[in-house]
């Protein structure tokens with residue numbers, strides 16, 4: 001049975017959307033004149049819109065549909081749980097089976113030193129939890145001045161005020177400001193910022209900015225460092241190999257908590273359960289969301305190391321929590337999603353099979369005359385567009401102009417590939433097949449060729 005809204009003409013749906021729906025990260029006035037694309041169905045890696053067009057979703061929604069669309073088991077888990085117990089909270093000394101089962105499963109999957117989870121409804125909420133958690137922890141530890149959190153420019157940690165303050169997106173900070181006590185250092189983006197340095201030297205230099213910041217702020221004032229193992233929304237920035245070991249050394253040497261924001265990297269995206277494992281780091285807290293439920297339900301959380309969980313137990317309440325912390329339906333769906341990931345060996349598939357296959361195809365895109373680098377870890381990849389490969393130069397046009405042209409060619413050619421500035425990014429469902437990867441690459445090449453032809457025709461293929 002079709003949903004009733006699917007019987008309406010696209011133009012009517014778009015008009016109602018334009019009249020009443022404020023979209024995230026969107027100029028709603030501009031969108032109203034254009035009309036939003038209406039997605040009506042999805043199966044596997046394929047989206048269908050209200051006009052019947054099909055597109056290969058190389059973004060897994062918003063980096064989250066790890067097991068692909070259309071898994072009946074997840075719908076059934078939700079329906080079952082809704083009938084049995086649609087809602088109850090986990091405040092006031094109560095709990096319920098889905099929250100118990102999911103927290104137990106997460107403790108099993110997480111690194112050995114991490115055995116507790118504080119649930120939230122999203123990645124943003126979880127990062128807000130982290131701010132309060134680490135500050136509370138240091139107070140309990142008798143070091144109340146350790147309150148500042150160091151984060152990175154061009155990092156993304158969410159859209160609530162706390163999470164956007166941790167993030168390093170200046171366009172967000174300009175609208176609504178930031179909370180106090182967050183300090184940003186530079187990102188390990190060798191391609192754009194490495195100049196003449198080798199990637200290895202640059203990785204060390206950027207990591208040592210953390211040590212300098214700790215020194216400048218005073219070790220007694222710094223609570224934690226937060227970063228994504230591989231930056232996602234910032235453009236899939238893969239750090240040089242020297243970066244993370246040096247960051248770990250610095251956090252250990254200065255008694256700084258390490259928060260790995262695993263919202264994108266977690267649950268198989270990098271070919272391990274967590275991006276921290278791929279990067280060889282030992283975080284004290286891991287932020288999770290997205291792939292935790294493959295996006296079928298909104299749920300996030302903070303995975304918390306034993307030494308923190310133990311320290312804040314038996315010292316009074318942690319005055320924090322959300323109505324939907326550990327929501328039973330979301331938890332039941334997440335648990336079923338983890339069962340699918342585990343039983344179908346999807347993380348191994350990424351590490352040993354489809355990840356290496358995609359990598360070989362993706363890295364070959366670097367041969368295209370407009371591609372300055374192609375990077376990929378597991379199932380998250382990016383290419384940098386450039387008019388001058390040898391010098392990794394940006395275009396003379398405003399950043400994002402060429403990327404946007406390329407994205408439009410992708411969409412019109414049946415491929416959802418996003419742009420961040422002039423980087424094109426992918427993060428497909430982990431269950432994508434080899435045939436579908438071939439289709440993804442074929443469509444990406446067509447879009448690159450069309451973009452290249454278009455910018456040359458308009459005299460835009462020049463360095464700025």
Ligand code: PXG
Pocket residue numbers: 062121122123124125127156157158159228232233261262263264287289290300
């Ligand atoms: N941390 C990371 C690393 C994320 O990527 C969040 C936290 C926040 O999660 P919630 O569930 O509150 O959205 C994210 C979210 C983009 C884009 O344009 C990326 C995200 C969200 C919206 C847009 O790539 N990531």
